[in-house]
Amino acid sequence: MKILIVGAGGIGGYFGARLMETGQDVTFLVRSRRKAQLEQTGLNIKSVNGDVKLVPKLITAQQQEEQFDLVILTVKSYQLEDAIEDIRPYVGVDGMILPLLNGISHVDDLVAAFGEERVLGGLCFIETTLDENGTIVQTSPMNQLVFGERSGKETGRILEVQRAFEGTKADFSLSANIEQDMWHKYLFITAMSGITAAMESPIGPIRDLESGQRTIAALLQELVSVMKAIGAPVKETIAENQLAKINSLQPGMKSSMQRDMEKGQAIEADHLQGYLLEKAAAEKIAVPVLDAIYTKLKLYEIN
Numbered sequence: 113m114k115i116l117i118v119g120a121g122g123i124g125g126y127f128g129a130r131l132m133e134t135g136q137d138v139t140f141l142v143r144s145r146r147k148a149q150l151e152q153t154g155l156n157i158k159s160v161n162g163d164v165k166l167v168p169k170l171i172t173a174q175q176q177e178e179q180f181d182l183v184i185l186t187v188k189s190y191q192l193e194d195a196i197e198d199i200r201p202y203v204g205v206d207g208m209i210l211p212l213l214n215g216i217s218h219v220d221d222l223v224a225a226f227g228e229e230r231v232l233g234g235l236c237f238i239e240t241t242l243d244e245n246g247t248i249v250q251t252s253p254m255n256q257l258v259f260g261e262r263s264g265k266e267t268g269r270i271l272e273v274q275r276a277f278e279g280t281k282a283d284f285s286l287s288a289n290i291e292q293d294m295w296h297k298y299l300f301i302t303a304m305s306g307i308t309a310a311m312e313s314p315i316g317p318i319r320d321l322e323s324g325q326r327t328i329a330a331l332l333q334e335l336v337s338v339m340k341a342i343g344a345p346v347k348e349t350i351a352e353n354q355l356a357k358i359n360s361l362q363p364g365m366k367s368s369m370q371r372d373m374e375k376g377q378a379i380e381a382d383h384l385q386g387y388l389l390e391k392a393a394a395e396k397i398a399v400p401v402l403d404a405i406y407t408k409l410k411l412y413e414i415n
């Protein structure tokens with residue numbers, strides 16, 4: 113299977129490298145600055161699951177006519193619009209697009225651009241960031257990528273993808289309910305990134321405070337009310353489940369949004385918190401904790 117990974121950043125570089133290690137035919141679509149860096153340094157992963165240095169196959173937009181069976185999209189939400197145009201020539205008529213972005217609304221954008229059939233569901237649980245040399249640093253053991261047909265069907269093509277993902281050092285799992293998994297991850301990350309980024313602290317010290325526990329629980333309840341009001345396929349007990357998950361994370365865990373803020377980089381506030389805030393307004397649901405967190409994130413963006 114010919115695989116194109118769009119972006120060789122934290123998650124794209126990591127999962128791409130894990131696939132390269134098993135001999136998969138992986139190419140990275142990158143922009144010129146990252147291309148020059150990767151040509152000089154190679155693709156370097158420093159990981160609790162095993163370090164690796166590889167020589168990646170690289171292409172840039174409009175460089176060639178080649179088409180790919182599977183396009184794995186790993187850009188940030190605010191880079192999606194450009195990325196959609198850049199990948200158009202590379203998506204074959206039977207090609208599949210597997211987005212790994214946090215959030216949900218990118219699925220609609222991809223379906224609008226490429227059609228229902230082309231777009232799979234996907235998400236990942238991993239903590240990665242790039243250091244000053246462009247090395248991908250992965251700090252906690254979890255490195256899970258979940259994928260599936262959005263219809264939930266076990267199609268021939270999804271089983272082929274599953275075969276291509278076998279035998280890696282990461283945990284690639286096929287889901288029969290990826291739509292729901294994506295909403296659950298969206299709930300988790302909107303709460304986790306909002307809380308850690310707004311409080312400027314890893315999760316441990318926040319949740320150790322009673323007021324921190326109450327804030328996290330209240331935020332989860334608000335987010336779930338909005339999701340249920342707009343008909344998202346979330347489980348009845350999901351707020352409690354996600355609170356338990358947040359309480360079981362390693363205390364030093366940070367979100368990628370928080371790491372981006374620490375580096376002074378752009379954040380995905382509108383794609384994550386902002387999208388649900390808009391839906392809350394449309395549904396006339398009060399979301400005071402989400403309001404406060406979003407305000408803090410917007411102030412970061414403005415300043």
Ligand SMILES: NC(=O)C1=CN([C@@H]2O[C@H](COP(=O)(O)OP(=O)(O)OC[C@H]3O[C@@H](n4cnc5c(N)ncnc54)[C@H](OP(=O)(O)O)[C@@H]3O)[C@@H](O)[C@H]2O)C=CC1
Pocket residue numbers: 118119120121122123124141142143144145146186187188189191194195198212213214236237238239240241242368380
């Ligand atoms: N990092 C993490 O721990 C996790 C992140 N996520 C989610 O995954 C997504 C990606 O995050 P992350 O990997 O951290 O982000 P990064 O910024 O590390 O990586 C994104 C990469 O995409 C590249 N890119 C952007 N646009 C294009 C384009 N048009 N063509 C080619 N390359 C492009 C960027 O390249 P350039 O250098 O040129 O800007 C950059 O290297 C986000 O939605 C995030 O929320 C999900 C789980 C965990």
Ligand SMILES: CC(C)(CO)C(=O)C(=O)O
Pocket residue numbers: 214236237238239240301304305366367368369
């Ligand atoms: C919380 C985490 C690390 C889980 O994958 C994540 O998705 C992010 O920070 O973007």
